[in-house]
Amino acid sequence: MILLRKLSTNLTSLQSNKSVTCSCCGHKMESLPLSVRKWTCPVCSAGLDRDVNAAINFRQQGMIKLRAEGLSVPANGGLRQSGHKPVAA
Numbered sequence: 014m015i016l017l018r019k020l021s022t023n024l025t026s027l028q029s030n031k032s033v034t035c036s037c038c039g040h041k042m043e044s045l046p047l048s049v050r051k052w053t054c055p056v057c058s059a060g061l062d063r064d065v066n067a068a069i070n071f072r073q074q075g076m077i078k079l080r081a082e083g084l085s086v087p088a089n090g091g092l093r094q095s096g097h098k099p100v101a102a
């Protein structure tokens with residue numbers, strides 16, 4: 014529980030930068046008005062949706078923090094589904 018609280022605090026403190034930091038190359042925009050929902054990174058030319066970009070950055074940062082705490086993170090980021098399929102009764 015303490016670990017989760019610590020991670021939550023750390024993620025919250027980084028929240029303000031997540032939507033303006035390119036999830037492809039890490040470039041941080043100096044300023045980006047909240048009204049701008051889609052933007053193009055001037056460094057790598059990636060087209061980014063502000064909310065999706067922030068979500069990707071949160072996920073990446075969370076995985077880094079979990080690894081730093083010595084917790085395992087699946088190589089696929091937990092996206093692969095289990096090979097066990099539910100069987101109908």
Ligand SMILES: [Zn+2]
Nearest residue numbers: 035038054057
């Ligand atoms: Zn970029």
